[in-house]
Amino acid sequence: MPIDTSLLEIRSHQAPAFLPLVDFGSWRVAVLNFIDHLLPENLHNMQRHDETDEVFVLLKGRCILFIGDGEDEAGTIEAVDMVPQTLYNVKQGTWHNHTLSEDASVLVIENRETNLENSPFCDINLEQKSEILALTQRLWENNIK
Numbered sequence: 001m002p003i004d005t006s007l008l009e010i011r012s013h014q015a016p017a018f019l020p021l022v023d024f025g026s027w028r029v030a031v032l033n034f035i036d037h038l039l040p041e042n043l044h045n046m047q048r049h050d051e052t053d054e055v056f057v058l059l060k061g062r063c064i065l066f067i068g069d070g071e072d073e074a075g076t077i078e079a080v081d082m083v084p085q086t087l088y089n090v091k092q093g094t095w096h097n098h099t100l101s102e103d104a105s106v107l108v109i110e111n112r113e114t115n116l117e118n119s120p121f122c123d124i125n126l127e128q129k130s131e132i133l134a135l136t137q138r139l140w141e142n143n144i145k
Contacts, residue, residue, distance in 0.1 A: 023112050032106040034061070038099050040136040043129065045121045046074045046095040052111035054090045058082040061104025064139055066132060068095030073122045079135040082106075095122065099136055 011021040013031040020030040036042060046068050056065060063082045067090070068074025074095040082088060090096045100106065124132070 018108070026112055028108075028110050028112045028114070030108040030110070031059075032100070032108050034100045034102045034104050038097075040064075040099045040133050043097055043099065043124065043132055045123050046077075046097045047119055047121050048093055048095045049090075049110070049114055049119045050093060051118045052114055053092050054096075054114070055109040056082065056088045056090065056098070057086065057107040057109075058084045059105040059107055060084065062101040062140065063104050063106050064099050064136055065090070066097045066099075066135070068122075068128075070095060070122075074124055074128060077124075077128050077131050077135070079132075079139060081139040099132075101140075 009022065013019040013021060013033065016033050017035045018030055018032045020028050022029040043066075046066065056063070065080045065082055065088055067078050067080070069076050069078070080088065098106070
């Protein structure tokens with residue numbers, strides 16, 4: 001006999017892209033899976049969250065988290081090749097984006113009120129785009145699945 005859903009919710013997401021799975025109180029839990037627009041050659045901007053931190057946990061595959069240090073724009077971009085089962089807390093106001101391998105799945109935990117009004121985007125310039133491509137190649141040594 002299944003457990004009463006008022007006691008236990010079971011959710012999963014296998015399809016491409018981002019899907020919130022749980023919204024409760026002030027927080028949201030979502031899963032981000034591979035999607036073409038997150039390939040490094042398709043990245044054209046970075047986002048920041050003005051009111052909250054955002055947490056990422058790599059569940060499977062590979063993911064590079066790109067971080068920009070600027071205030072009004074991304075500035076210098078650094079990259080972290082995420083390690084599975086490790087928590088990465090992107091601090092409030094930090095520019096970020098990511099690229100995923102085709103088999104990747106990332107758990108995302110954020111404030112439920114995170115939306116386009118409090119999470120602006122900034123375009124990246126050609127130099128930053130070249131840096132993202134070079135960082136991806138160096139970290140993954142052309143082994144993107």
